[in-house]
Amino acid sequence: MIETKLDIQENPNKKAKPDPDKLQFGKTFTDHMFTMEYTRDKGWFQPQIVPYAPITLEPAAMIFHYGQSVFEGLKAYINTQGDVQLFRPEENLKRLNRSNARLSIPPVSEELLLEYLKELLSLEKDWIPRAEGTSLYIRPFIIATEPSLSVAPSKSYKLMIVLAPVGSYYPEGIHPVSIQVEGHFTRAVRGGTGTAKTGGNYSGGYNAQEKAADQGHAQVMWLDGVEKKYIEEVGSMNVFFKIDGQVITPELNDSILEGVTRKSIIELLKDWNVDVVERKISMQELHQAYKDGILEEAFGAGTAAVVSPIGELSWDDETLIINGRQTGELTKSLYTTLTGIQTGKLPDPFNWTVQIK
Amino acid sequence: MIETKLDIQENPNKKAKPDPDKLQFGKTFTDHMFTMEYTRDKGWFQPQIVPYAPITLEPAAMIFHYGQSVFEGLKAYINTQGDVQLFRPEENLKRLNRSNARLSIPPVSEELLLEYLKELLSLEKDWIPRAEGTSLYIRPFIIATEPSLSVAPSKSYKLMIVLAPVGSYYPEGIHPVSIQVEGHFTRAVRGGTGTAKTGGNYSGGYNAQEKAADQGHAQVMWLDGVEKKYIEEVGSMNVFFKIDGQVITPELNDSILEGVTRKSIIELLKDWNVDVVERKISMQELHQAYKDGILEEAFGAGTAAVVSPIGELSWDDETLIINGRQTGELTKSLYTTLTGIQTGKLPDPFNWTVQIK
The missing domain is CATH 3.30.470.10 (Aminotransferase class 4, branched-chain amino acid transferase, N-terminal domain)
Known part of the structure; x- marks a missing residue:
């Protein structure tokens, strides 16, 4: 019993x-x-x-x-x-x-x-x-x-x-942040605990977070633990890039946390007929897209901030300024729509919300 | 003040x-x-x-x-x-x-x-x-x-x-254990927290430990997180192999914990004029040594057990039986000497012990 x-x-x-x-x-x-x-x-x-x-x-x-x-x-x-x-x-x-x-x-x-x-x-x-x-x-x-x-x-x-x-994650309105691409410290690796929300994944990132803060950045962008090449997460959020009209987010790979906001954004974009793909994306590829002028938007996605635009990415000696450090249109729409559905200010066509009477 | x-x-x-x-x-x-x-x-x-x-x-x-x-x-x-x-x-x-x-x-x-x-x-x-x-x-x-x-x-x-x-780690006397080489789960990776004694490193290993126990093994042997090729640790101990008269232990590499017992064994072996080397060693190399009949002894080293002989290594479909599942002579000498110095039964030429009057 x-x-x-x-x-x-x-x-x-x-x-x-x-x-x-x-x-x-x-x-x-x-x-x-x-x-x-x-x-x-x-x-x-x-x-x-x-x-x-x-x-x-x-x-x-x-x-x-x-x-x-x-x-x-x-x-x-x-x-x-x-x-x-x-x-x-x-x-x-x-x-x-x-x-x-x-x-x-x-x-x-x-x-x-x-x-x-x-x-x-x-x-x-x-x-x-x-x-x-x-x-x-x-x-x-x-x-x-x-x-x-x-x-x-x-x-x-x-x-x-x-x-x-x-309180509001954005007391002064949503604003893009500066992110440092982390080359040394590793958040997680295949076969490790990266897919689980367990304490050690978070405190293990403090060294990198402090290093980034010392250099004036809000957060770190984590690369994969095996090749230190592919983008995984940003801070404790999933990450999305809009490149030449297509939205790309790193595919789930046994080290990335499967975010509820991530999942909702993918479903929302599909509903909007925006081209969205989950696949490996390297920092090299992102840099090339930046040089080609087709890196249009970038943002983190998680429960706390919902959507957090990335204005600047610092990678070794290079600085990638994204969308002139302004919040992109798609990023803005996703934020408005998600928070609208979450708070009940917008209709919920996906049946995502649960009301407690 | x-x-x-x-x-x-x-x-x-x-x-x-x-x-x-x-x-x-x-x-x-x-x-x-x-x-x-x-x-x-x-x-x-x-x-x-x-x-x-x-x-x-x-x-x-x-x-x-x-x-x-x-x-x-x-x-x-x-x-x-x-x-x-x-x-x-x-x-x-x-x-x-x-x-x-x-x-x-x-x-x-x-x-x-x-x-x-x-x-x-x-x-x-x-x-x-x-x-x-x-x-x-x-x-x-x-x-x-x-x-x-x-x-x-x-x-x-x-x-x-x-x-x-x-109590005694070996109430029935020191005896070799069976170890499973872990191919999927990862203990630690470079840039992670593997060199630190922090909680997450230990609970992150429980899945692998349970899998090994289900298959009748006492512990797992961890391979590196990058290539899943090089030997790192065994359970929560460092690991040593005696191959053709030479003692080999994985070199410290930003994911292996630097054990006090490990360090003491290296110093003891040098004092004994036994050839001891810290270097990368792959499971492939260990297997080749086994096939060549020159894998003479293997043991874990840590505070709890001091020295823990490995009698059997299970790697994919193969079983490597080490020294006929008997504790090797060098392993035995290390155990006797270390515990002798630790307990004060043997002299301490290295000044390793501290007495509290």
Whole structure:
């Protein structure tokens, strides 16, 4: 008998909501969180919504030693009808289980977890900011909790969902950023963990990120780990290029993360009859396109920024200035359409959104 | 003014010591632990020895999301004079700082940390088991504690040292194991985090480890991430081969961890006038040596097992049986000498050991 009944302990001490104009990313959390436990004999059990509070773990808990963890990120909005709205949450939950498989973490029920998330969001509805560009960021994550120094999968886990009201990614409007092509550090390689949303993929990139920041760039563009030649991702986003009217994004190759925004952009472009292709693209080819004057637009795509235009690419001693450092027309349309669908301001012909009544 | 004075809070509730014959690896911990905090304005501060107890962190603490963590592993013994004895602890502390640099974690004072560790060990001396093959395993580790979902280095950290009395790695005597050469999964690649002792390197290997175990093997042998051709490590150990009288270990290459046992073995072999070389070695070359009848011995080397002989290597459809599945003479000598020096049963001509009076 698996315990799946959600227990809700309401927080008697509600916090004041933050000033919507001063929201940062992921610093403020709501009054409640979701937690669920796993042991080998019980499976996933004890789903509960409890007051947001610190958690207590053994110093020997495996998460502190061997990095066995996965996470997801998605957003909730208040749509024009005043309902809570999610964007393709089932895609995030599917990916959570793909990440679990890669990290030897037992799978969760995607259906149940979505139900629990909906309950949490209903309870925290007042925390969802309504100003342009703001949202409630949802962070599900799983950590290994067994107190043991054995290098082996944990026998127990904790799954949590925390919620953070977040400000606009572009408080001064969408603007292109400068990116450094990273020649030394590697984000991921085939056979590694690059396709999974697991902690180590992110902290492993900090050295490169700091180097890029020191040189005045917003982020790094990652090349493949094998040949250091093919473009993979930009920062923690997928990447797209418009070359001579065609949109190109690196194909999924066992080291690139399969982004929900990436997938949605590809589907949107196909719907718009824009030529879009997933294939390998080398930095050399991109440079040639630039020299030929046919590199028209470039942008990152991910949940946090949705779409992030690239104004400048620094590659060894060269600087590629893209579209005169202006946001391209297609980039702009994708941003407007995606955020419009996500927030409910535009119709959703793809059935991507989920409303919580 | 940096606070470096160690505060000691003795545990009034001492636990019973475990049965030395039933010790497992890293499941039982001593009465005390060392903790120290870091913030950007204070640096590392508040070094203290406190009763071993669970720790409390925000659910948003960065360790749970982006894997920013490093660790070390070393052992303490009671030598024949009855003193606490460490083996090359300064090498572990140097590596801790190398790992810190790779993970964008601020460096620690190696000298101070060694002093704090000595204090902790003096207090916990009675926890060091004395039976053959047993020891006190020392686990220093650092975790990112800032409560923020930003993908960026944490602004605060916690360093801890926990101690675990551990049993003999070979309760039935040293014996060769069966290893599967891993063709798909990758442990690390140049430009990645393979040279650092960081959590993600370990949990990223669980899929491969489980696959090997399913097929009856004790561990995997990792090949390089670029060509999937050159031998890198075995499980979480460095690896050595004796071919036609010469000992070969893969050269450090920006993806292999620089093991303290590895380094000590190389120095020991040189002292013995055994031909030892650090260079690239492919699985193809190893196979050829096997076919030529000159692959004489093979073993893993690491802190936990010290030396772990390889009896059998499974590579695609082939099985390479090494030295008739017996522990080789050189492997045996290395094990006996290293453990002899570590425990103080043999003289230490290299000045590798540190005694705590």
